[in-house]
Amino acid sequence: MPAEFEQYARPGEITPEITASKLLDTPIQVPSRLLMGPGPANAHPRVLAAQTLPLLGHMHPPFFTIMNEIQDGLKYLFQTSSKYVLLISGTGHAGMEAAIANMLEPGETIVVGNNGIWGARVTDLAARYGGNVVSLDTEAGGTLSLKDIQAALEQHKPTVLFLCQGESSTGAHQSLAGVAEACQVHGTVLVVDTVCSLGAVPFYGDAWGVDCMYSGSQKVISAPPGAAPFMLSERGLKKLLNRKTKVASYNFDLNLIGDYWGWFDKRSYHATGMISMWYGMREALAIISAEDRLVSVNTIKVPEGVNWAAVVKNAMDKYNVEIAGGLGPTAGKVWRVGIMGYNAKLENVELVIAAFKDGLKQQEFLQ
Ligand SMILES: Cc1ncc(COP(=O)(O)O)c(C=O)c1O
Numbered sequence: 001m002p003a004e005f006e007q008y009a010r011p012g013e014i015t016p017e018i019t020a021s022k023l024l025d026t027p028i029q030v031p032s033r034l035l036m037g038p039g040p041a042n043a044h045p046r047v048l049a050a051q052t053l054p055l056l057g058h059m060h061p062p063f064f065t066i067m068n069e070i071q072d073g074l075k076y077l078f079q080t081s082s083k084y085v086l087l088i089s090g091t092g093h094a095g096m097e098a099a100i101a102n103m104l105e106p107g108e109t110i111v112v113g114n115n116g117i118w119g120a121r122v123t124d125l126a127a128r129y130g131g132n133v134v135s136l137d138t139e140a141g142g143t144l145s146l147k148d149i150q151a152a153l154e155q156h157k158p159t160v161l162f163l164c165q166g167e168s169s170t171g172a173h174q175s176l177a178g179v180a181e182a183c184q185v186h187g188t189v190l191v192v193d194t195v196c197s198l199g200a201v202p203f204y205g206d207a208w209g210v211d212c213m214y215s216g217s218q219k220v221i222s223a224p225p226g227a228a229p230f231m232l233s234e235r236g237l238k239k240l241l242n243r244k245t246k247v248a249s250y251n252f253d254l255n256l257i258g259d260y261w262g263w264f265d266k267r268s269y270h271a272t273g274m275i276s277m278w279y280g281m282r283e284a285l286a287i288i289s290a291e292d293r294l295v296s297v298n299t300i301k302v303p304e305g306v307n308w309a310a311v312v313k314n315a316m317d318k319y320n321v322e323i324a325g326g327l328g329p330t331a332g333k334v335w336r337v338g339i340m341g342y343n344a345k346l347e348n349v350e351l352v353i354a355a356f357k358d359g360l361k362q363q364e365f366l367q
Helices: 045-050 061-078 092-103 117-128 146-156 179-185 234-241 254-260 275-290 309-321 344-364
Strands: 085-090 109-114 132-137 159-164 187-195 212-214 227-232 295-302 333-337
Touching: 045 275, 061 085, 061 132, 061 227, 061 275, 085 092, 085 109, 092 117, 092 159, 092 187, 092 212, 092 227, 092 254, 109 117, 109 146, 117 132, 117 159, 117 254, 132 146, 146 159, 146 179, 159 179, 159 333, 179 187, 187 234, 227 275, 234 254, 309 333, 309 344
Parallel strands: 109 132, 109 159, 159 187, 187 212
Antiparallel strands: 085 227, 212 227, 295 333
16 A cells, blocks of 8 residues: 555544444335325336346346347337337436437527426426527416417427426326427427326327437336336437537436447447346336237137127126127137227126126136
């Protein structure tokens, strides 16, 4: 050890004054709660189970396979064929900051749809990144009309337009259809927050021409907080690659994060991937992919040995309830139950279930 350090290094003479906390003497205790607020929601048990799997190295090929699977799931969830999808390490705010840090350069104009807290948050962030922010306000609880948006684009010709699809502070659902067409007239990049809406209401990344979108893991996706699903379109990527200035944040620089996720056909270390968190996201995306069913017509598989037609007849004769059998390729294999419009009521669902139970009991399929 160099002499100038040695005079300070007397570990034997130092008695730690700060002792270990007594609070940590007992194992962690967490009450079980049903999380029915605006998020986080409870995570799916399969997601939590995946998070206990053994760690892999963040540059190990089996982990890259899992990252590829996540990207496939994201493309489905975002309804995009863009290869520029990934998870930002962090919560929805990390996605938000990545969007602004990469899509906006100092001095450029951003029009921010502002009808609740999230527009205000983006206004703050965009100003921190040197943007010239124009706030497009509506009353709290309202949404912007396409006309409002077109007029603001015409007036300000911004580089970026920000909209929040699901404004969780007010419950407003912002329509996105037609917005990209208006943006493209002015070369404006469309950035959308779907933290509270993705997976719950339709989102069509390609069809709606969204250039940059971020979401969160802990709401509809049913994973813990900590991974922000993220997407750039080809136009979004072009905006990134044509920047005149370096992205001001290392952590959120998509040139680097994208390079770890294979966007540029190789993989370089940016920061350690959130291994266990991404295992969980992989499973959450698998669950969402398997839930791709019509909600208006529910198809129920007929169990082996059950006479489907007798169940249908009993429902009509005894309960006055119509249930349909299969059609075409599903004939004889499924029942079809419609839950539509005026009929979509709890008491109707309960009646259909009662009719099913009774019909199945008669065939001794149920006790
Ligand atoms: C619409 C919306 N955007 C952004 C966020 C911020 O997400 P997070 O709290 O995960 O950082 C939230 C969180 O509630 C949200 O509802």
